[in-house]
Amino acid sequence: MCRNIKTLFNFEPPATEDEIHASALQFVRKLSGFNKPSQANEEVFERAVAEVSEAARRLLSSLHTHAPARDREVEAEKAKERSRLRFG
Secondary structure: OOHHHHOOOOOOOOHHHHHHHHHHHHHHHHOOOOOOHHHHHHHHHHHHHHHHHHHHHHHHHOOOOOOOOOEEHHHHHHHHHHHHHOOO
């Protein structure tokens, strides 16, 4: 899985449209191998991003959990600590 794609489910506050779009963009970039598509591929690239964003939005709104919502700041600190331990 692409390391730049972050978990968006079960956070307080919920994922924003910008976060969903950014994760879709990363996913399409990974699949296509393009960081920025050529003019010939730009339309299909952008359509793919929009379709993945919509699918992600539907997924996030359909998922259910009994676990308490996670705090973004606490999770960010945990990630920094894991990174520090891994890379020094």
